[in-house]
Amino acid sequence: MIKVSILGSGNVATHLYHAFAESNEVQLVEIYGRNPKNLIPFEKEVATCSRLEDLKETDVFLLAVKDDAIEELITKLEHPDAIIAHTSGSIPLSKSAQKNGVFYPLQTFSKDTPVDFNSIPLCLEASDKEIYSVLEKLALSISPKVFSISSQQRKSLHLSAVFVCNFVNHLYHIGEDLCAKNEVPFEILHALITETARKASLNSPKAVQTGPALRNDQKTIATHLERLNEEKYKEIYKLLTQSIQATYGTKL
Amino acid sequence: MIKVSILGSGNVATHLYHAFAESNEVQLVEIYGRNPKNLIPFEKEVATCSRLEDLKETDVFLLAVKDDAIEELITKLEHPDAIIAHTSGSIPLSKSAQKNGVFYPLQTFSKDTPVDFNSIPLCLEASDKEIYSVLEKLALSISPKVFSISSQQRKSLHLSAVFVCNFVNHLYHIGEDLCAKNEVPFEILHALITETARKASLNSPKAVQTGPALRNDQKTIATHLERLNEEKYKEIYKLLTQSIQATYGTKL
Numbered sequence: 001m002i003k004v005s006i007l008g009s010g011n012v013a014t015h016l017y018h019a020f021a022e023s024n025e026v027q028l029v030e031i032y033g034r035n036p037k038n039l040i041p042f043e044k045e046v047a048t049c050s051r052l053e054d055l056k057e058t059d060v061f062l063l064a065v066k067d068d069a070i071e072e073l074i075t076k077l078e079h080p081d082a083i084i085a086h087t088s089g090s091i092p093l094s095k096s097a098q099k100n101g102v103f104y105p106l107q108t109f110s111k112d113t114p115v116d117f118n119s120i121p122l123c124l125e126a127s128d129k130e131i132y133s134v135l136e137k138l139a140l141s142i143s144p145k146v147f148s149i150s151s152q153q154r155k156s157l158h159l160s161a162v163f164v165c166n167f168v169n170h171l172y173h174i175g176e177d178l179c180a181k182n183e184v185p186f187e188i189l190h191a192l193i194t195e196t197a198r199k200a201s202l203n204s205p206k207a208v209q210t211g212p213a214l215r216n217d218q219k220t221i222a223t224h225l226e227r228l229n230e231e232k233y234k235e236i237y238k239l240l241t242q243s244i245q246a247t248y249g250t251k252l
Numbered sequence: 253m254i255k256v257s258i259l260g261s262g263n264v265a266t267h268l269y270h271a272f273a274e275s276n277e278v279q280l281v282e283i284y285g286r287n288p289k290n291l292i293p294f295e296k297e298v299a300t301c302s303r304l305e306d307l308k309e310t311d312v313f314l315l316a317v318k319d320d321a322i323e324e325l326i327t328k329l330e331h332p333d334a335i336i337a338h339t340s341g342s343i344p345l346s347k348s349a350q351k352n353g354v355f356y357p358l359q360t361f362s363k364d365t366p367v368d369f370n371s372i373p374l375c376l377e378a379s380d381k382e383i384y385s386v387l388e389k390l391a392l393s394i395s396p397k398v399f400s401i402s403s404q405q406r407k408s409l410h411l412s413a414v415f416v417c418n419f420v421n422h423l424y425h426i427g428e429d430l431c432a433k434n435e436v437p438f439e440i441l442h443a444l445i446t447e448t449a450r451k452a453s454l455n456s457p458k459a460v461q462t463g464p465a466l467r468n469d470q471k472t473i474a475t476h477l478e479r480l481n482e483e484k485y486k487e488i489y490k491l492l493t494q495s496i497q498a499t500y501g502t503k504l
Contacts (some may be wrong), residue, residue, distance in 0.1 A: 100489065197449035
C-alpha cells in the first residue's frame with residue numbers, strides 16, 4: 001500500500017481523491033486545504049487537515065493547487081522522507097524538496113462531470129528512478145495510460161492542449177453562437193463534433209482535413225465571410241483558412 | 253416503399269447508398285455517375301447508369317454531386333413527377349424542377365470510415381408539404397434525427413460546421429505538429445480531445461471554457477507565445493486568446 005495525501009481541494013484534487021478512493025493499492029491519508037470550508041465535502045469520507053504543521057506522515061504528497069502556489073508550498077513542507085509531486089502541466093520538476101516528482105493527469109476537469117481515470121493519460125517525472133517507480137505504481141493503480149514525460153515535453157503537451165482543448169472549445173462556442181443567432185438548434189452539430197474528434201484519434205488530423213479552405217473553394221469562402229457579421233469571427237475565419245491553405249500548399 | 257435513385261458516386265453518395273441498402277422502406281433503383289469507372293464498386297449490388305437519358309422512373313432523385321454541378325444537373329433531369337433533392341449544405345432549395353427538395357446529412361464523411369446514420373442529423377427542406385412528407389419518411393428510415401431546416405438556416409449550419417469541424421480539425425493538426433516537433437506522442441492528447449467534444453454535447457461550450465486565456469494567466473500566455481516558433485501558430489494563439497477574453501470580458 002502506498003500512503004498518499006492530497007494537498008488541494010479543487011477540481012483536480014477532487015477527481016484524484018475519487019480515483020484513489022477506489023484503488024486497492026493506495027491508502028489515502030488525508031486531504032489538506034488552507035480553507036477548512038473547502039474540506040467539508042471530504043470530511044465524512046476521509047481525514048482532512050487545514051494546517052501544514054499538522055500534516056501526518058505519508059509516502060507521497062500530491063499537490064493539486066494553483067501553479068503560483070506550488071513552489072512556496074513545497075518549501076514549506078518539512079517531510080524530507082516523503083515524495084512531493086505536483087500535478088501541473090506547465091511547472092517544471094521542482095528542486096526544492098529532497099524527493100521531487102510530477103504527476104500530471106492530462107485532462108479537462110469540471111467539478112460536476114465525473115471522469116473515468118482509466119482513459120486519462122498520466123504524465124510522470126521524478127528526480128530519480130526510485131521515486132519514479134513509486135509514482136508509476138501509484139499511477140498504474142488508477143490508469144493504464146502512464147507516460148514518462150520530461151519537463152520540456154510536458155510544456156509542449158500543455159501548449160498543445162491549449163490548441164486541442166481550450167481553443168477548440170472556443171470554436172464550439174462560436175458555432176453555438178452562430179446557431180443561436182440564426183435560430184438553429186446547436187444540437188444538430190453534436191454528431192459532427194463527436195465524429196470530428198473520433199477521427200482525430202483514429203488518423204492523423206493532417207490526413208483527414210476537409211472543407212472549403214482545403215478545396216480552395218473561393219465562392220463558399222466569400223459567402224461565409226459575407227454571412228459573418230462579427231468582425232472577430234471574420235478574422236478567425238480568415239486566419240484559420242490561410243493557415244489551412246499554407247499547411248496544404250493550396251493556392252490563394 | 254419509396255423508390256430512390258442516387259446521382260453521384262463520391263463519399264456522400266456511397267454512405268447514403270449503404271444506409272438505404274439496409275432500409276426496408278426504400279427500394280434503391282440505381283446509382284448514376286457520369287464516369288462509368290466510378291460505378292464499378294456498386295455494380296455487383298445495384299443497377300448503375302452513366303447516361304442521364306437512360307435513368308429509370310423513380311420517386312426521388314438524390315443528388316450527391318459537387319455544389320457547382322447541382323443546378324445544371326437538375327435542369328437536365330426530365331422527370332417532372334419525381335422529387336429532385338440535393339444533399340448540399342450551402343446550396344439553396346432549387347426552383348428548377350417541378351418538385352424540389354433538400355436532403356442534407358450534416359456529417360463529415362471519409363471514404364474508408366464507416367458511419368452510423370442513426371446518429372446523423374438529416375436537414376430537410378421541400379417546395380411543398382407533400383414533398384416534405386416523402387423526404388421525411390425517407391429520412392426517418394435511416395435516422396431518427398430529422399430536422400426541418402430552411403435554406404437560410406442551412407447556410408448558418410454549414411458555416412458553423414466549418415468552425416466546429418474543419419477549423420477544429422486544423423487545431424488538432426497544430427497540436428499534433430507541436431507534439432511531433434517536441435517528440436511527444438500525440439496519442440497522449442486523444443483523451444482530452446474526446447472529453448472536450450463530449451462536454452460540448454452535454455453543456456453549452458460557453459459555460460465550460462477553461463485555460464490560460466479565460467483565467468487571464470499572462471505568465472502562461474507569455475511562455476506559450478515564446479515556445480511557439482512558427483509565426484502562423486503565434487498569430488492563431490494570439491487571436492483566439494483575444495477572442496476568448498473578449499467573449500468573457502476578461503481584461504487584457
